[in-house]
Amino acid sequence: MSRLVRGRLFDRNPLRRASDRAETVVLIMLVVVFLMSAPLVALASGAWAHASAQRSELAQAASWHKVTAVTLVAPGPPALGSGNVASEAKAHWIAPDGTSVTGDLPVPYGTEVGATFRVWVTPDGHLVQQPMSDSQVANLTVAAEAGGVVAVAIVVALAGVLTRWLFNKRRMTEWDADWQATGPRWTTHA
Structure with missing residues (x-):
């Protein structure tokens, strides 16, 4: 964990590339997006599930x-x-x-x-079975809220993985270009 944090610092390390700093900014933004959207998604998915389960509960109680x-x-x-x-x-x-x-x-x-x-x-x-109870409605609401947060976490994690992959691909292309320019000076052909 400390290695991950150490590689994300904004310092004057000459070995830290601009792409490293850009990747850090994107990852910080993804964490902020998760922290801001997870509660909203939990509330929205919980409200939707609660309303849906309550309609089912009332329909079952009325007809069964x-x-x-x-x-x-x-x-x-x-x-x-x-x-x-x-x-x-x-x-x-x-x-x-x-x-x-x-x-x-x-x-x-x-x-x-x-x-x-x-x-x-x-x-x-x-x-x-007997009609749904209020506790079952509450359990479905909590499950939907947790499911919403997990869905947001998966989307943000996939965005982070994709970001890292794209930056690594770009870094490897840059490294290959640098090596093509530097390599011939290091090798001698006798």
Whole structure:
């Protein structure tokens, strides 16, 4: 780290080329761009994700309903090696639109026939997970904010890598031209 900083100082070192100083200025500007844009991008991506997740939460809460399902068949044992203690059993429930639905319901192993469970369903009776909670909305917001900052960091890092590559390419071209001019004076042809 100290070597990186030492190579970026604005001093009167005669070996430090103008391209070295220009590269330092560009890298400093990229750090400033990151420090200024990361909070703004975090706020914008967080606000967008929060609004989107909140719309989903409200839509799910408005359209999904909790109904009572009754098991019709005892569940079989869980699949070997799955690590689950839950199985699936045939169950019956009435959809919010009044249709009778029979389907597979995840239940704990050992559930008796006739056991009742409260489940979330769509208006036409398809099983769904429970609607999003406020904490899930908050988690999605934080994840989007972090993702925005990471995206800015990647863009700035790629810009830094590209800058360094372009300056190195230019330095190698200059070095090659200098060597072509200096090399013949050092070598003697006998």
